[in-house]
Amino acid sequence: MSKRAAALLCLGLSSACAHYRVQAPGAAGASATEAQGEVLWSLGWGLVQERPRVDNCQDQALAEVTQSTNVGFALISVLTLGLAMPQRVEWRCAKAQPTPGDLGVRPVAPPATAEGP
């Protein structure tokens, strides 16, 4: 292996298993769902970029997104000189904020006495 290829490989491997988490601050970061994930590919040096299909959040926002790579992904990226770059993306949905309800058996308010003409 040429020195150049070895250097590239080292560079790739040194970033392997990187793991980034973006989390909404405070209580918003407490998620409703367990992590759901997909491997996404960026092809042609970013010309084609896959998007995750987020179909489990019931119209709620995302609480947390994690992006990670591993040795295998790094190798693919290095060997294809960046033509194909996979990465794993995981997300957790935020909780809904339901309006409080009434259990439905509040005592019936006495009918308002009609005063008037």
Added chain:
Amino acid sequence: MPPVIHESSQKRWQNWHQSYIQKLELLVDVWNEDASQSTVPGYIDTTRGLQGLIQRALTQRLELRGLGGGWSFTKAPATSGILVNTRPLNYLFPAPRTHPAHPGRREDLLFTQCGVSVAELNHFLKRIGKSLTTSGASNGQTIAGAIGTGTHGSNLETGAMQDFVVGLHLVVSPDRHVWLERASAPVINDEIPQKLGAELVRDDALFNAALVGLGGFGLVHGVLMEVVDLYYLQAYRRRMPLTEELWRAFDQLDFSGITLPGPPGLKPYHFTAVINPNDMDRGVFVTVMYKHARCPEGSTPPSPGSKLTQGDNGLEIIGVLTDMVSELTIPLLSRLMDRFYTEYENVCGTHGELFTDTTTRGKAWGSAVAVPLGRVRETVELALAINRAQPFPGLFGLRYTLPSRATLAFTQHAPMTCILDIDGTASTRTKSYNRRVWQQLAKSSIPHTYHWGKFHELDGPAVRGRYGEAHVNAWLEARRTLLPTPELRAAFANDYLRGLGLA
């Protein structure tokens, strides 16, 4: 409309602190069909949806387990079968109508779905001028998950979280769900369980057993809790020399020999200590909070953005620190403590503002052993002696609660339970240190029990020995009554319960 049951394709599940990975058949997130509005029809439909999941488990001969925040370090929420994530279920129903014999006000009651988190409870209750009496040091647990293992704080006037719960709505089979409360203290108006289609069961033994149910009593769908008027806590943290007088405070809660930080003459509402066993010459940290109807003049509000907040305990400290550095050494822990776990004076906020969000995952590892007042010093000295022989980079925490009425609560020691938390990084050193403490405790005469959600090495005989034959038998008997067939009991069992002799 039936609830939305989202089936995940993943066949492995990991708990919050990533202490284990569990292979499973199916993981589902359950959402109310209309997640934006708490309604009775929506709640009833979700009950049916949960019953459908139980039916599926029975048909496919799978286990089924409710999942809360997934914050337990133990495998209490783990299953090889169907894991039902209940966190999206967060309907809130304040002030339900009460039973004529209930002496309290209906405004002091809140009925919620199982997945409401402690953080959500704190926010909602503040909005309506109410508060929880207690909670753990941080707030990511769901209400069902928190009570499921007996989560506690350090409030000198109340018990653990399950002790403010006065009613449970349990889904126990595909065709039965029950509203459970104490016969000796009926709370709910009979019409409400009727309206929800639930069978009303008033029975002290069943209720007390199901409170700390370890997920083994069916799916908890709703929880009725007693809340109190909004109060404020005036908080102080000071590093104090560990004198004979401070030992007496730790051992007996006798504060007569020491000057606690804060206004003189007031009785503490909350009292905790954090001890760095490798840095005791400089003293130990004592946190004291006093309860007020409003914040006293001159106090400052808590700073929500800081890494560690006023109510944080050993586990949060280690969690924050191991998020920054993955390996803690003894000198590094002391230096980081100096930087991040600092003294403070006269900070005032609501319960929810002081015991607030923990978003760190870190490589923290925690165990908690409960002992009665009067045996605290002995327990801490035993742990310190083992640390002297083989030091580990970790912290001890001391917290206190009144004994619980829940049959298998680990905070069961009268007249008051003290919990010694031992928190460190998830390393072999921490684990072998803890193991030594557990072995020495087992040889001692100190009555002690372990937190179900934190690490321990209990097995069936140890559970019977520590928690008491009568308690274990009563718990198992209640479980047999509520889950009358072997199939149902098998569905709501898991390796954790089997290992404890509780399946």
